[in-house]
Amino acid sequence: MWRWLSGVIMSLWVYPMTIVLTLLGLAVTPLLLLIWRLVTRWPGEVIAQHFIFIYGRAWLLLCRPFLPFDHRQVHPEHFPRGGVIVVNHCSFFDMFCMARLPFFRIRIGLRNWPTRMLWYAVYLNAAKYINMERLSWEAILEQGREATAAGQAVLVFPEGHRSRDGKLGRFYSGAFRLATELALPVTPLCLTGTRRLLAPGHWRLTPSRLKMKSLPAVDPADFSGPLAHNDLRRHVKARMASTIAEMKAEERGRSNAADTAADAAA
Amino acid sequence: MNDQEVLDIIIESFAEEFELDRTLMTSDAHLVETLGLDSLDFVDMVLIVQNRFGVSLREDPRVRQVRTLGDIHALVLEIMQETGGNGREDGPCGDGSPA
Numbered sequence: 100m101w102r103w104l105s106g107v108i109m110s111l112w113v114y115p116m117t118i119v120l121t122l123l124g125l126a127v128t129p130l131l132l133l134i135w136r137l138v139t140r141w142p143g144e145v146i147a148q149h150f151i152f153i154y155g156r157a158w159l160l161l162c163r164p165f166l167p168f169d170h171r172q173v174h175p176e177h178f179p180r181g182g183v184i185v186v187n188h189c190s191f192f193d194m195f196c197m198a199r200l201p202f203f204r205i206r207i208g209l210r211n212w213p214t215r216m217l218w219y220a221v222y223l224n225a226a227k228y229i230n231m232e233r234l235s236w237e238a239i240l241e242q243g244r245e246a247t248a249a250g251q252a253v254l255v256f257p258e259g260h261r262s263r264d265g266k267l268g269r270f271y272s273g274a275f276r277l278a279t280e281l282a283l284p285v286t287p288l289c290l291t292g293t294r295r296l297l298a299p300g301h302w303r304l305t306p307s308r309l310k311m312k313s314l315p316a317v318d319p320a321d322f323s324g325p326l327a328h329n330d331l332r333r334h335v336k337a338r339m340a341s342t343i344a345e346m347k348a349e350e351r352g353r354s355n356a357a358d359t360a361a362d363a364a365a
Numbered sequence: 366m367n368d369q370e371v372l373d374i375i376i377e378s379f380a381e382e383f384e385l386d387r388t389l390m391t392s393d394a395h396l397v398e399t400l401g402l403d404s405l406d407f408v409d410m411v412l413i414v415q416n417r418f419g420v421s422l423r424e425d426p427r428v429r430q431v432r433t434l435g436d437i438h439a440l441v442l443e444i445m446q447e448t449g450g451n452g453r454e455d456g457p458c459g460d461g462s463p464a
Contacts, residue, residue, distance in 0.1 A: 236404065236405060269383070269384045269385075269401065270384065271403060271405070271406075272405050272406065272409065273403075273405055276405060325412050325416075326382065326409060326412055326413070326416075329382055329409065336384075
């Protein structure tokens with residue numbers, strides 16, 4: 100009952116506030132764009148990436164009462180400049196959680212559907228996010244090359260879509276082929292708790308403890324042969340699978356300990 | 366190597382390389398709609414077939430007609446027949462087993 104009620108309260112808070120935040124962002128963007136251009140002199144896509152980052156941080160702040168976020172195990176040294184980041188995917192809100200990374204110069208590899216949300220599309224396009232579904236492989240490679248040469252990370256959800264059963268799904272090879280062909284380090288990033296927050300096919304939010312953990316970057320030079328990207332993919336996936344299993348076990352242990360403490364107090 | 370052995374090797378190799386569910390890997394399984402392969406996987410598929418059977422599909426126009434697992438099986442058999450049974454027109458490559 101409490102879980103259901105807290106979910107309703109959270110939904111009644113988060114959805115309207117997300118709309119307000121988005122409208123506010125759209126309204127102030129032209130002015131902020133002018134200021135950012137004058138003050139920072141950053142290229143347009145970097146400013147858009149910064150705006151997306153700020154939006155994500157603001158959203159996480161709004162959700163904070165319902166979404167404690169443990170990101171203490173995200174280590175900046177795990178992210179070499181201009182590398183590839185691969186993240187497991189359980190919820191629509193995984194994208195928002197990327198604002199907890201310690202930097203903002205990121206181009207995310209997307210499928211086509213997020214670009215159909217016009218209020219986001221303008222920012223996604225301005226930030227030069229990479230449409231992995233629409234573009235040819237040559238175009239993806241070129242955009243990846245351009246981004247990483249400029250010191251931006253390319254972030255990909257290699258499962259391609261949200262996991263339906265909470266398990267780590269099949270990893271598509273695009274991110275790993277990109278890393279192999281451009282000799283870019285791959286940083287595995289593991290995220291738990293967002294499935295409980297909002298699983299695919301649901302609308303009611305549920306308060307959840309989010310946890311993010313980065314792993315040391317993997318050098319694609321450690322893999323050779325024409326199918327090196329597949330070996331790299333399997334290696335990264337195995338590391339992520341075991342880390343996510345540990346993170347979930349820790350969370351279960353924490354929940355059980357909290358239940359036991361609550362029972363004892365009662 | 367008989368037809369069934371060729372199919373078994375294709376299923377085994379694809380399941381391993383692409384993390385596919387073996388229960389879905391029947392002869393009429395559509396490579397895109399049923400097994401979820403994408404265009405990059407097709408490039409890998411050509412390499413895997415080359416590694417396992419020594420059959421080069423890269424320049425073969427028939428590969429564009431491949432839609433199902435059965436199609437790829439039939440094409441490999443066809444090329445193996447054309448090249449005298451073992452399909453190794455370029456000589457052994459990859460790990461060489463068990464073709």
